[in-house]
Amino acid sequence: MSDKIIELVGISKEFDGGTLAVSDFNLHVNRGEFVTFLGPSGCGKTTTLRMIAGFELPTKGKILLDGKDITNLPPYLRPVNTVFQRYALFPHLNVYDNIAFGLKLKKVKTSFRDKNGNMVERLEHLKKSEIDKKVSKALQMVDLEEFEKRKVTTLSGGQQQRIAIARAIVNEPEILLLDEPLGALDLKMRKDMQLELKDMQRKLGITFIYVTHDQEEALTMSDRIVVMKDGEVQQIGTPQDIYNEPTNAFVADFIGESNIYNGTIVGDRKVRFINKVFDCVDDFEINAKVDVVVRPEDVEIVKPEEGIVSGQIVSSIFKGVHYEMIMMVGKSEVMIQSTKEVKVGDTIGIRVSPDNIHIMKRDFVSNVYDGYIDKINKVHFAEGAFECDVTQLYPGSHLDSEGYVITTAGEKIDLTNVPVRVEVGLKDIEIIDNDEDGDAKGSIISIVYKGDHYQIIICTDEEEEEIVCDTEYLWNENDRVSVKIPKDKIKLTLKAVEKK
DSSP, X not given: OOSEEEEEEEEXXXXXTSOEEEEEEEEEEETTOEEEEEOSTTSSHHHHHHHHHTSSOOSEEEXXXXXXXXXXXXXXXXXXXXXXXXXXXXXXXXXXXXXXXXXXXXXXXXXXXXXXXXXXXXXXXXXXXXXXXXXXXXXXXXXXXXXXXXXXXXXXXXXXXXXXXXXXXXXXXXXXXXXXXXXXXXXXXXXXXXXXXXXXXXXXXOEEEEEESOHHHHHHHOSEEEEEEXXXXXXXXXXXXXXXXXXXXXXXXXXXXXXXXXXXXXXXXEEEETTEEEEOSOOXXXXXXXXXXXXXXXXXXXXXXXXXXXXXXXXXEEOSSSEEEEEEETTXXXXXXXXXXXXXXXXXXXXXXXXXXXXXXXXXSEEEEEEEEOTTSEEEEXXXXXXXXXXXXXXXXXXXXXXXXXXXXXXXXXXTTOEEEEEEEGGGOEEESSSSXXXXXXXXXXXXXXXXXXXXXXXXXXXOOEEEEEESSOOXXXXXXXXXXXXXXXXXXEHHHHHO
């Protein structure tokens, strides 16, 4: 038998109205593995879990269980049980009856001889002694023996969560799906239950697929983590891989604390960021624009004259096991976590080992769109109409009094509906705190701090085009905003020219 118990092949889910919740999701889960779907709210992780359970059907792709296609199989025929965030316990039933509810409905095949001596099969309910034995075993697994007669309404949140798990495992599913089951618990109980869940999974030996937005939960319990954003998989790997080798700035920012900077490769395994050149181990092309990630615990504090760069401490907070300090290097912030305290106002130097500098290809260098010119020489892209200089499409040209382009050869050109390629720099976009005064509007869907600025992604309303911009100002996710772009910052190229 293959180690793979379940495979998701090219899974996509589009809801009515054209909302794409999950896009081209590919994953295999091994038997007995603890896999966590991790990401911010709205990233598609619960939708993916519901498709595995059979509560939602994928728009595209296949779901395979032990190599067999179960994409359209109804939930009750899948060897899968689900634990929900709110537990869904029956308040009018006691602990025993909650756990035994599914067993009382379950029928199993039994063989017997009829009056003619022939062996026949029929479906029968489980005997009470069998149900008692299974309930007792499930309660033992969750450390709640002798709770059978208790009302579920008298139990604590942690105990109710264990009852929900016991009810799910009593039917001996091959796969247990858990949709943020610890979300309703307080911090201390949540941490305790993380360890208990992992220990329970080892004892049961069944496959757990877990959904959470809590990075610590994912790192603590998982064999592998699937990081998701906007319905797409960003990275799949072990907790160590995800934390130490993030594939992009989003993963680095979402998993743990990170210093993220814009950098440039300036030599063989040398990268420049925060205005200094550091040795690194990643090999990129000279002058490549990159994202540089340094974890706060990997920053080494030294004397000012011994550091690659020096700066002043502007914040120092004791976090119990370490001090978390902010050092300013010009306009850039460097977060440092160390057991050694440095007072606010002190100047220090820092060093970072080359293998602790993680370099990734930058996700965005500029915004590029397909657009077109209208009859008044505005360019349309990202669901907006912007003032622009159309004469850049024909070097040396000018506009006549009617708005036509006159080339150096004297040719008169009407640009109405002409398709163009539009490029806008990340720093050339002004964000306005309402959706009326700008030329295009949308909602903020992502914010990543990059040392001396924030990189923000705005999603437009209709076509869901993304506008990426760098700004020194902090905004909030889901803010409604609009944007303005100076006409001299909009670069245009004729698409027909590009195809030649």
